[in-house]
Amino acid sequence: MADSSAGSERFLRGEAAMRRLTGGDPALSRAMAQADEVTPDLARFVVEFVFGELYSRTGLDPQRRHLVTLSCLISLGETEELRVHLGLALNTGLSPDEIVEAILHTAAYVGFPRAVAATRVAREVFIDKGIIGSGDQ
Amino acid sequence: MADSSAGSERFLRGEAAMRRLTGGDPALSRAMAQADEVTPDLARFVVEFVFGELYSRTGLDPQRRHLVTLSCLISLGETEELRVHLGLALNTGLSPDEIVEAILHTAAYVGFPRAVAATRVAREVFIDKGIIGSGDQ
Amino acid sequence: MADSSAGSERFLRGEAAMRRLTGGDPALSRAMAQADEVTPDLARFVVEFVFGELYSRTGLDPQRRHLVTLSCLISLGETEELRVHLGLALNTGLSPDEIVEAILHTAAYVGFPRAVAATRVAREVFIDKGIIGSGDQ
Amino acid sequence: MADSSAGSERFLRGEAAMRRLTGGDPALSRAMAQADEVTPDLARFVVEFVFGELYSRTGLDPQRRHLVTLSCLISLGETEELRVHLGLALNTGLSPDEIVEAILHTAAYVGFPRAVAATRVAREVFIDKGIIGSGDQ
Amino acid sequence: MADSSAGSERFLRGEAAMRRLTGGDPALSRAMAQADEVTPDLARFVVEFVFGELYSRTGLDPQRRHLVTLSCLISLGETEELRVHLGLALNTGLSPDEIVEAILHTAAYVGFPRAVAATRVAREVFIDKGIIGSGDQ
Amino acid sequence: MADSSAGSERFLRGEAAMRRLTGGDPALSRAMAQADEVTPDLARFVVEFVFGELYSRTGLDPQRRHLVTLSCLISLGETEELRVHLGLALNTGLSPDEIVEAILHTAAYVGFPRAVAATRVAREVFIDKGIIGSGDQ
Numbered sequence: 040m041a042d043s044s045a046g047s048e049r050f051l052r053g054e055a056a057m058r059r060l061t062g063g064d065p066a067l068s069r070a071m072a073q074a075d076e077v078t079p080d081l082a083r084f085v086v087e088f089v090f091g092e093l094y095s096r097t098g099l100d101p102q103r104r105h106l107v108t109l110s111c112l113i114s115l116g117e118t119e120e121l122r123v124h125l126g127l128a129l130n131t132g133l134s135p136d137e138i139v140e141a142i143l144h145t146a147a148y149v150g151f152p153r154a155v156a157a158t159r160v161a162r163e164v165f166i167d168k169g170i171i172g173s174g175d176q
Numbered sequence: 177m178a179d180s181s182a183g184s185e186r187f188l189r190g191e192a193a194m195r196r197l198t199g200g201d202p203a204l205s206r207a208m209a210q211a212d213e214v215t216p217d218l219a220r221f222v223v224e225f226v227f228g229e230l231y232s233r234t235g236l237d238p239q240r241r242h243l244v245t246l247s248c249l250i251s252l253g254e255t256e257e258l259r260v261h262l263g264l265a266l267n268t269g270l271s272p273d274e275i276v277e278a279i280l281h282t283a284a285y286v287g288f289p290r291a292v293a294a295t296r297v298a299r300e301v302f303i304d305k306g307i308i309g310s311g312d313q
Numbered sequence: 314m315a316d317s318s319a320g321s322e323r324f325l326r327g328e329a330a331m332r333r334l335t336g337g338d339p340a341l342s343r344a345m346a347q348a349d350e351v352t353p354d355l356a357r358f359v360v361e362f363v364f365g366e367l368y369s370r371t372g373l374d375p376q377r378r379h380l381v382t383l384s385c386l387i388s389l390g391e392t393e394e395l396r397v398h399l400g401l402a403l404n405t406g407l408s409p410d411e412i413v414e415a416i417l418h419t420a421a422y423v424g425f426p427r428a429v430a431a432t433r434v435a436r437e438v439f440i441d442k443g444i445i446g447s448g449d450q
Numbered sequence: 451m452a453d454s455s456a457g458s459e460r461f462l463r464g465e466a467a468m469r470r471l472t473g474g475d476p477a478l479s480r481a482m483a484q485a486d487e488v489t490p491d492l493a494r495f496v497v498e499f500v501f502g503e504l505y506s507r508t509g510l511d512p513q514r515r516h517l518v519t520l521s522c523l524i525s526l527g528e529t530e531e532l533r534v535h536l537g538l539a540l541n542t543g544l545s546p547d548e549i550v551e552a553i554l555h556t557a558a559y560v561g562f563p564r565a566v567a568a569t570r571v572a573r574e575v576f577i578d579k580g581i582i583g584s585g586d587q
Numbered sequence: 588m589a590d591s592s593a594g595s596e597r598f599l600r601g602e603a604a605m606r607r608l609t610g611g612d613p614a615l616s617r618a619m620a621q622a623d624e625v626t627p628d629l630a631r632f633v634v635e636f637v638f639g640e641l642y643s644r645t646g647l648d649p650q651r652r653h654l655v656t657l658s659c660l661i662s663l664g665e666t667e668e669l670r671v672h673l674g675l676a677l678n679t680g681l682s683p684d685e686i687v688e689a690i691l692h693t694a695a696y697v698g699f700p701r702a703v704a705a706t707r708v709a710r711e712v713f714i715d716k717g718i719i720g721s722g723d724q
Numbered sequence: 725m726a727d728s729s730a731g732s733e734r735f736l737r738g739e740a741a742m743r744r745l746t747g748g749d750p751a752l753s754r755a756m757a758q759a760d761e762v763t764p765d766l767a768r769f770v771v772e773f774v775f776g777e778l779y780s781r782t783g784l785d786p787q788r789r790h791l792v793t794l795s796c797l798i799s800l801g802e803t804e805e806l807r808v809h810l811g812l813a814l815n816t817g818l819s820p821d822e823i824v825e826a827i828l829h830t831a832a833y834v835g836f837p838r839a840v841a842a843t844r845v846a847r848e849v850f851i852d853k854g855i856i857g858s859g860d861q
Contacts, residue, residue: 074840076856077847078824081831081839088499089284089836098277106240107247107278111285114251116665117801117837119844139626140235141244146629147226148248150424151637152665154629155622159667162625171624211429213445214436215413218420218428225636226425253528254390254426256433276489283492287835288500289528291492292485296530299488308487348566350582351573352550355557355565362773363562363695372688377654381689384655385696388662391527391563393570414646415655421637422659500832509825517788518795518826522833525799551783552792558774559796561698664802687763694766699774700802702766703759707804710762719761 050083053091060094060101062130066123101131106141113142113157114149121157125164135161135170187220190228197231197238199267203260238268243278250279250294251286258294262301272298272307324357327365334368334375336404340397375405380415387416387431388423395431399438409435409444461494464502471505471512473541477534512542517552524553524568525560532568536575546572546581598631601639608642608649610678614671649679654689661690661705662697669705673712683709683718735768738776745779745786747815751808786816791826798827798842799834806842810849820846820855 061067071082094104105128112121128138142161146154165171198204208219231241242265249258265275279298283291302308335341345356368378379402386395402412416435420428439445472478482493505515516539523532539549553572557565576582609615619630642652653676660669676686690709694702713719746752756767779789790813797806813823827846831839850856 070840070844073847074843077843077850078828081828081843084499084503084828084831085836085840088495088503092495092499093281093284096277096280098273099281103240103243103274103278104281106243107281108285110244110247111251111282111835112837114248115286115801115835115837116663117841120837120840136235137240140233141240143233143626143629143632144230144236144241144244145248146424146632147230148245148424148426149252150420150422150659150663151633152422152660152663152668155618155633155668156665158622158625158629159618162621165625207429210436211432214432214439215417218417218432221417221420221636221640222425222429225632225640229632229636248424249426252390252424252426253526254430257426257429280489280492280495283495283835285835285837287522287526287831287833288496289523289526289531289833292481292496292531293528295485295488295492296481299484302488344566344570347573348569351569351576352554355554355569358554358557358773358777359562359566362769362777366769366773367692367695370688370691372684373692377651377685377689378692380651380654381658381692382696384658385561385662385693386563388659389527389561389563389697391567394563394566410646411651414644415651417644418641418647418652418655419659421641422656423663504829504832507825507828509821510829514788514791514822514826515829517791518829519833521792521795522799522830525796526834548784548788551781552788554781555778555784555789555792556796557698558778559698559700559793560800561694561696563696664800691763691766691769694769698796698800699770700797700800700805703755703770703805704802706759706762706766710758713762 049087049091051091052095053086053089056090056094057086060090060127060130064126064130066126070119070123102128102133102137105131105133106137109138109141109157110145113145113153116153116156118156118160122160122164125161126168129164129168135165186224186228188228189232190223190226193227193231194223197227197264197267201263201267203263207256207260239265239270239274242268242270243274246275246278246294247282250282250290253290253293255293255297259297259301262298263305266301266305272302323361323365325365326369327360327363330364330368331360334364334401334404338400338404340400344393344397376402376407376411379405379407380411383412383415383431384419387419387427390427390430392430392434396434396438399435400442403438403442409439460498460502462502463506464497464500467501467505468497471501471538471541475537475541477537481530481534513539513544513548516542516544517548520549520552520568521556524556524564527564527567529567529571533571533575536572537579540575540579546576597635597639599639600643601634601637604638604642605634608638608675608678612674612678614674618667618671650676650681650685653679653681654685657686657689657705658693661693661701664701664704666704666708670708670712673709674716677712677716683713734772734776736776737780738771738774741775741779742771745775745812745815749811749815751811755804755808787813787818787822790816790818791822794823794826794842795830798830798838801838801841803841803845807845807849810846811853814849814853820850 057067071085075082105124108124109121109128112124125138138161142154142157166173194204208222212219242261245261246258246265249261262275275298279291279294303310331341345359349356379398382398383395383402386398399412412435416428416431419431440447468478482496486493516535519535520532520539523535536549549572553565553568577584605615619633623630653672656672657669657676660672673686686709690702690705693705714721742752756770760767790809793809794806794813797809810823823846827839827842851858
């Protein structure tokens with residue numbers, strides 16, 4: 040009943056949610072490991088609060104929840120974090136077409152530059168996962 | 177086949193999408209009518225491009241599409257537009273619980289102030305629609 | 314030649330630029346007077362740096378310079394400041410049509426919600442100045 | 451040792467931090483009570499995570515921590531939340547002069563409009579608390 | 588009168604506007620070609636709506652219109668898109684000095700960091716086009 | 725008594741403030757030198773206004789002032805400028821732990837992605853300065 044054991048429980052629930060979403064892809068853990076060198080607490084908050092609380096909730100199915108995540112990241116223009124979450128979004132079963140459709144839709148709300156930047160990142164993720172060919176780049 | 181008739185076609189498709197989404201609620205048209213006094217073209221672009229193109233696409237079901245809309249508006253902190261789209265989101269069949277869940281989720285990505293501001297607007301919309309009581313406000 | 318007299322010179326140049334742009338309209342001075350109660354230095358920086366330095370430069374004609382101002386304020390969603398600067402933009406000789414055209418254009422870059430919000434403010438300013446009728450509001 | 455009791459512990463710590471910071475001022479609780487009608491979980495996250503975790507940490511003294519809070523809120527342009535936190539910042543012992551100085555400083559980084567908007571809110575809070583006279587408004 | 592032919596007309600007008608603005612510079616087409624691999628529709632919307640509608644309008648001369656574009660992109664901090672549009676802005680006949688003057692001016696409204704970041708991009712574009720020497724970098 | 729000599733005085737004060745803050749580290753001057761090739765006036769405004777006015781004020785001690793700077797830059801997501809100012813913040817005597825604590829705190833207000841991005845930059849700065857080991861990167 041010490042707070043740390045409680046943290047632990049939340050932490051374990053967060054880790055389980057992360058495992059489910061990343062499906063073994065190390066991109067998120069790698070990003071977190073780097074943050075860990077600077078502050079273990081940021082990584083812990085991400086696991087406990089973001090994954091242990093928010094992603095563990097059941098009021099929104101995982102695909103819908105990830106559409107919210109992607110839309111926020113596109114709005115912010117945070118392309119590095121978007122790259123990681125595009126992979127996670129695919130793991131929830133969102134199709135590449137739905138993801139692209141969501142990106143297109145954001146153009147009306149946050150403008151074309153953010154949507155174009157997101158498409159650029161999606162292209163790299165889709166090439167990386169063999170969803171589209173690498174073209175002549 | 178003049179461009180204006182083409183505009184017309186897109187415009188009609190946009191109007192149909194708006195009718196479907198607003199379900200007769202005049203809030204959106206009223207906002208558009210005001211913009212119209214200043215520039216009929218902005219209202220036309222909203223009808224033709226935003227509703228006639230984006231909301232008329234089928235690659236994302238209407239509820240998911242509106243989660244993208246809401247997330248962008250919460251990220252921007254555009255509370256007036258959010259108020260209108262919370263009503264439209266309910267019309268797509270998104271439940272108040274799902275909407276609240278989406279708002280909660282944005283706290284991790286765009287911070288608590290935007291999520292709290294969105295909750296304040298959702299509260300007013302939900303009271304307005306009789307979804308929650310008006311409390312002691 | 315003490316720094317304060319130098320400030321003075323810049324300050325006088327800033328005041329002259331403000332007078333030119335406001336054309337006697339007290340909206341800007343009133344906003345500044347309120348800030349003054351809290352900190353005279355913010356108002357001084359606005360006069361000395363923003364008006365005494367930037368608006369006193371000649372590398373961009375006053376109308377073009379104000380298009381930059383308006384676009385930044387629309388992008389930020391800062392509607393109160395936008396209201397003041399819409400008045401100043403008209404004073405530079407930018408026509409209401411050019412201003413509306415600029416607002417429309419921003420929709421592509423910062424999204425429709427910011428453009429719609431700016432149109433709402435422009436409508437109020439234009440009614441206030443008798444540029445458009447007050448409609449049935 | 452069930453998670454809810456752990457939540458409780460964190461929650462109690464968060465409530466203690468809030469009491470310390472608000473010094474009995476009901477503004478924050480009132481805002482939270484409204485959010486509560488829509489979703490008790492947002493208010494709980496604010497208490498548990500924001501106050502129970504972040505504001506309960508000791509690595510940054512309360513005045514410095516609140517300067518970070520104020521700067522973020524000014525940067526976002528979230529004036530309602532800023533109003534509440536200006537009150538809390540005064541309660542940490544930050545002087546009105548230091549707060550004004552911080553607002554002035556943000557002008558260089560997020561531009562004058564955000565700094566002017568923050569000064570407007572600070573003026574209202576300072577009048578409300580009798581720190582400055584209400585002038586002739 | 589099928590919608591696609593209408594799209595075509597708008598599309599052709601958009602392509603003409605793009606040709607006029609890019610003056611044969613492939614930077615924009617290259618960016619669009621990459622987006623095309625992910626979604627042909629985003630590129631189509633950019634051509635049809637952004638260039639076929641907005642840039643084809645006559646209410647604001649091309650130089651003034653591009654000042655609006657640049658200001659929005661500086662405000663957003665979207666440096667990649669800014670790089671492309673700095674080239675297009677030069678093609679409209681805006682002088683390097685006017686562009687630099689516009690960037691300077693944004694410092695007051697969106698802060699020095701965005702203005703400094705824009706200056707960094709402008710420097711690269713200007714070196715690339717032989718407008719300034721490449722210094723000792 | 726000419727304005728330029730006044731500029732000079734301000735300029736010298738600004739240079740002194742910069743020297744104090746950079747402690748000889750050339751990162752800031754290098755960034756400014758590049759801007760100088762494009763426009764000497766931006767660099768001059770940074771020296772005269774940002775350092776000669778704001779950083780030369782005494783109403784907020786240098787460490788507190790730099791917490792405001794860092795928080796604004798984290799909120800904006802301006803990582804290049806943040807990198808420079810993390811170095812300056814250390815020079816004011818802010819400890820790495822306080823800086824990390826401030827970054828953690830921003831997560832609540834501007835969301836985890838900005839805080840994670842800031843942590844990534846802090847990690848690089850801390851490695852560069854030998855504050856933390858370079859790990860296995």
